[in-house]
Structure formats: structure tokens, C-alpha cells
Amino acid sequence: MQRIAMLGSGFIGRFYADSLQGQRSKDKIISIYSRREESAKKFASDYQVPYYSTNMEEAIAHPEVDVVCVSLPNNLHEQAVMLCCKHKRAVMVTKPLGRNAEEARRMLDAAEKAGIFNGYLEDLVYAPKFLKAHETVRKGALGRILWAKSRETHPGPHSEWFWDLEQAGGGCILDLGCHCVEIARSFIGKDIRPAEVMCWADTQVKPIDAEDHAIGLVKYENGAIGQFEVSWTFRGGMDLRDEVMGEEGTIWTNNFLRTGFEMFTTGKGGDYVAEKAESNSGWLFPVGDEINELGYNHMFTDMFSALENGVAPKETFYDGYVVNSILDAAYRSAKSKQWEPVKLDDWRGRKGLTKESHLTEYDPDHYLVKEEVTHYGAKKIILKNKKTGKIEEKVLE
Numbered sequence: 001m002q003r004i005a006m007l008g009s010g011f012i013g014r015f016y017a018d019s020l021q022g023q024r025s026k027d028k029i030i031s032i033y034s035r036r037e038e039s040a041k042k043f044a045s046d047y048q049v050p051y052y053s054t055n056m057e058e059a060i061a062h063p064e065v066d067v068v069c070v071s072l073p074n075n076l077h078e079q080a081v082m083l084c085c086k087h088k089r090a091v092m093v094t095k096p097l098g099r100n101a102e103e104a105r106r107m108l109d110a111a112e113k114a115g116i117f118n119g120y121l122e123d124l125v126y127a128p129k130f131l132k133a134h135e136t137v138r139k140g141a142l143g144r145i146l147w148a149k150s151r152e153t154h155p156g157p158h159s160e161w162f163w164d165l166e167q168a169g170g171g172c173i174l175d176l177g178c179h180c181v182e183i184a185r186s187f188i189g190k191d192i193r194p195a196e197v198m199c200w201a202d203t204q205v206k207p208i209d210a211e212d213h214a215i216g217l218v219k220y221e222n223g224a225i226g227q228f229e230v231s232w233t234f235r236g237g238m239d240l241r242d243e244v245m246g247e248e249g250t251i252w253t254n255n256f257l258r259t260g261f262e263m264f265t266t267g268k269g270g271d272y273v274a275e276k277a278e279s280n281s282g283w284l285f286p287v288g289d290e291i292n293e294l295g296y297n298h299m300f301t302d303m304f305s306a307l308e309n310g311v312a313p314k315e316t317f318y319d320g321y322v323v324n325s326i327l328d329a330a331y332r333s334a335k336s337k338q339w340e341p342v343k344l345d346d347w348r349g350r351k352g353l354t355k356e357s358h359l360t361e362y363d364p365d366h367y368l369v370k371e372e373v374t375h376y377g378a379k380k381i382i383l384k385n386k387k388t389g390k391i392e393e394k395v396l397e
């Protein structure tokens with residue numbers, strides 16, 4: 001059983017609490033910090049939490065706390081982590097780890113120096129569809145991964161601090177791109193070094209200083225490419241889709257819209273449909289078990305199993321730091337309009353990789369380009385002559 005201190009009683013704090021104390025879970029939130037007393041009290045009453053405080057340090061230092069869950073706005077993650085280091089508390093931080101790589105690196109270094117368990121709460125690499133797709137990729141069903149795209153777009157966040165550049169640290173690139181980058185990175189291989197980023201970003205609709213729409217490409221050392229598509233101006237709910245392409249296959253997943261649950265209502269008795277749904281009448285796409293579909297259950301299972309076994313979870317502060325470093329390069333690229341290098345002072349994956357070979361041998365003299373069966377029944381093989389470099393075509397019987 002884990003006894004948890006929850007910091008923050010807002011949107012994600014409540015989603016996490018529903019997951020942590022859902023079903024027949026034995027884990028319990030025993031301490032809640034919120035900035036306003038009435039919010040702390042309300043959360044404590046809703047989730048039967050015995051201790052509440054408007055003092056962050058007191059909530060962390062409560063003697064019965066095993067692990068702290070940071071669910072605060074981005075600008076408060078570092079302060080919370082430093083207090084966990086001071087009180088030697090295991091800590092899990094929601095995404096993004098930092099507002100930038102510098103902040104993330106300070107949190108990583110401090111947690112490692114203090115010797116405390118550190119987990120990065122990136123739920124979307126624990127979504128059931130992702131877990132299945134990732135395992136399939138890992139076993140080789142798609143062959144060498146060439147491209148992994150992840151898209152998260154919705155009509156914009158639910159609290160004021162997200163829209164304030166100073167508190168949030170960025171716009172949709174940081175807020176949503178952190179999910180997409182970690183999804184693509186996981187498919188391509190977390191031990192493959194992200195090399196450089198090209199990104200377009202703009203503020204197309206909202207009256208804010210940050211970007212509200214962006215598309216980016218992340219080039220990896222082995223030649224694979226990751227792609228993220230993010231927006232705070234997308235209309236129609238929350239679009240959460242991934243696509244992976246390898247030499248031997250393809251996977252497309254859709255986590256939220258049109259997943260097989262479709263419903264029409266005139267709106268009579270309308271209720272909550274799903275996160276960021278824009279309507280509760282007409283044709284709707286509800287989500288069966290949002291907490292599970294978004295990966296929260298599998299995420300906390302991994303975190304607590306790792307904590308209890310004294311090992312690192314699948315997602316650590318190091319992953320949060322790599323993600324922040326990639327996103328920093330995206331911001332630089334959006335400004336410079338050039339490919340920008342991903343600056344990683346601390347790289348723990350494979351080193352010295354080059355672009356992987358793309359040549360398939362057909363016979364000692366030829367590489368295979370393609371086999372084709374046409375609509376008129378011809379079987380053809382297209383080859384490249386190794387010596388002359390000439391492209392040749394062979395028609396088979």
C-alpha cells in the first residue's frame with residue numbers, strides 16, 4: 001500500500017485521485033495540498049483524505065507520506081520537487097517535467113543526488129492501445145521503424161495559468177507536444193538519440209503570447225523521424241491519434257474520438273461526455289472508461305510496482321528531461337526556421353549511431369526495389385544493379 005501526498009486539487013489532481021483510489025485500490029491519498037483552504041477541504045472530503053494543508057511543505061513532510069504526486073501548474077513543479085528532495089520523499093511529477101530543459105535538468109540532478117524515487121507521469125505511453133501497439137512494434141511486427149506521428153489537438157486548456165506564458169512556460173508545443181514527443185520516441189526507441197528538430201508554430205486564433213498551433217519533425221540519429229501535431233484551436237473535442245510506419249507494417253490508433261462508441265442525443269438530460277468534448281447533443285463520441293483509456297491506471301501500477309521493487313519506473317525524470325530538450329529545440333526552430341540540434345548534456349542511450357541501411361539484397365548483383373502484382377496479372381520485380389546503379393525490371397511468369 002502506498003500513502004500519497006497529492007499536491008494540487010485541480011483537473012489532473014482529481015483525475016489521478018479517481019485512478020489512485022478507483023476500483024478496489026489499496027493505495028490512499030492521505031495528505032492534500034491546495035493553495036486555497038476551501039479547495040483543500042473539498043478535495044479532502046470528496047476523497048476521504050485525513051489531512052489537508054495550504055502549506056506545500058507540510059503536506060509533503062507529513063510523517064505517513066510514502067510518495068508525493070505533483071499535480072500543480074508547470075511553474076511550481078521545481079519547487080515541489082526540491083521540497084521532496086529535502087524531505088527524502090519519493091516523487092512523481094505530471095507532464096511536462098519542466099518549463100524547459102534547464103528546469104527539468106535541475107529536478108533530475110536534485111532527485112538523483114537526494115537518492116529519491118522519481119517518476120514522470122506521462123500517461124499516454126500507458127494507454128492500453130499504446131501498450132499493445134508498442135509491444136507489437138517491440139516484437140518486430142512493423143520491422144524497422146521509419147516514422148512515428150502523434151497528434152493531440154483540442155479547443156484549449158481549462159485554467160487561466162495555461163494561457164500565461166510565464167506560468168506555463170509555453171503554449172501547445174509544451175502542453176501537448178510533450179505527450180506526442182514521448183509517444184514517438186517510445187516507438188522509435190528511447191535509446192536512440194534525438195538529433196534535430198524542425199518546427200512550424202503560430203498563434204492563429206487566441207489572444208496569447210504563446211503558440212496555439214504547431215507541427216514539428218524530430219529527426220533521430222538512426223534516420224527515423226518523429227512528428228508531432230498539436231493545437232489549442234482544434235474544434236470538435238480532443239483528437240488523440242498515433243500512426244507508426246515501419247518497413248514491414250503500419251499501426252494507426254485513435255484513443256478518443258470515433259473509437260467505436262457513437263451516440264446521438266437531442267441533448268435532453270445532457271451530461272459530461274468526455275474530456276474537452278464541445279457538445280452534449282447531436283452525434284457524440286463518448287469514451288467508455290476515460291481513466292483507463294488515458295493510461296492513468298497502468299501508469300500508477302507501473303510507478304508503485306517499481307517503487308516497491310526498488311527499481312526505476314518506465315518513465316523517469318530523465319525521460320522528462322529528454323522531452324523538454326526536444327521541445328526546447330522545437331521552440332528554437334520555430335523562431336529560426338532552421339533544423340535545430342537537440343542539446344542533451346546528459347545522454348544515456350546508444351552513442352555513435354548512423355542512419356540505418358535501407359538496402360535489401362535480391363541476389364549477389366542486385367538490390368530489391370519492389371515486387372508488384374498488377375491488375376492485369378503480371379508479376380514484376382524491380383531491381384537496382386549494384387555495379388551500374390541502373391534500375392531494371394524483370395517480368396515473371
Ligand SMILES: NC(=O)c1ccc[n+]([C@@H]2O[C@H](COP(=O)([O-])OP(=O)(O)OC[C@H]3O[C@@H](n4cnc5c(N)ncnc54)[C@H](O)[C@@H]3O)[C@@H](O)[C@H]2O)c1
Binds near residue numbers: 039071072160175
Ligand atoms: N494528461 C495529463 O497528464 C495532464 C492533463 C492535464 C494537466 N496536466 C498537468 O497537470 C498540472 C496541473 O494542471 P491542471 O490541469 O490540474 O490545472 P488546474 O488549474 O486544473 O489545477 C491546478 C491546481 O494547482 C493549484 N494552483 C494554481 N496556481 C497555484 C499557485 N500559484 N500556487 C499554488 N497552487 C496553485 C490550483 O488551485 C489547482 O489545485 C500541469 O503541469 C499540467 O500540465 C497533465
